[in-house]
Amino acid sequence: MPSIPQNEAFPTGDALFSEQGRREFFSATGARLTDGLPVWEKRLLARDLIGALGPVIEKVLRGAGLNACLRKILSVRITRGVREYGSCNIPRANDAECRLAFSGHLFFAGNAAALVDVVAHELLHACLPHREGHGEVFHRGMALLNEALGLHIEVYSEQNAIRQSESLYRYKVVCSACGNQFYYLRAGAVVKHPSRYRCAKCGKNAFKIYRIAEAKNEKNDG
Numbered sequence: 001m002p003s004i005p006q007n008e009a010f011p012t013g014d015a016l017f018s019e020q021g022r023r024e025f026f027s028a029t030g031a032r033l034t035d036g037l038p039v040w041e042k043r044l045l046a047r048d049l050i051g052a053l054g055p056v057i058e059k060v061l062r063g064a065g066l067n068a069c070l071r072k073i074l075s076v077r078i079t080r081g082v083r084e085y086g087s088c089n090i091p092r093a094n095d096a097e098c099r100l101a102f103s104g105h106l107f108f109a110g111n112a113a114a115l116v117d118v119v120a121h122e123l124l125h126a127c128l129p130h131r132e133g134h135g136e137v138f139h140r141g142m143a144l145l146n147e148a149l150g151l152h153i154e155v156y157s158e159q160n161a162i163r164q165s166e167s168l169y170r171y172k173v174v175c176s177a178c179g180n181q182f183y184y185l186r187a188g189a190v191v192k193h194p195s196r197y198r199c200a201k202c203g204k205n206a207f208k209i210y211r212i213a214e215a216k217n218e219k220n221d222g
Ligand SMILES: [Zn+2]
Pocket: 121, 125, 133, 134, 155
């Protein structure tokens, strides 16, 4: 059985309304967010973030007069998804419950702010009526939480919130001038005609294309 790591207590509740409390919250999150965490530890961290943020989020929304009620969270799952950062699934049979899931690729050193924003986004869904989706009330809730808690919740999180995992991509493009590198799932324009593009980081035109051998489906890209 794995040993439970020293669990730094998160400042919770009203502490998150102060800048000092939030600094401690993010530093405690950052301290636990290291590279190569096993899934059970990612899940534990996600649960702790939910425990710290959930009641505060509900309080902010209610304080502004929104009809918000945090559902009972039945489970927290860590997925292997790269397209979906998080999800909040509300079973049809019981509107008072939900299941949350987060991409395991969100969990890497230095990504505390983005991870917290994704968790807060799903908790906002967990507080609002099933049909709300990303509607008007969701947008209002997002603005309220960003303001009250100093977050940067968005409807769609930035691409870089997820670590690009090499094994999922088929092409690796490296700028041989500055080392800047990125990955592609398909042979798009940059992969086919690298000489037409300049590096956004250093401005040079020195791309090298690598085909990632272990890619599944060895189909012809055409
Ligand atoms: Zn959403």
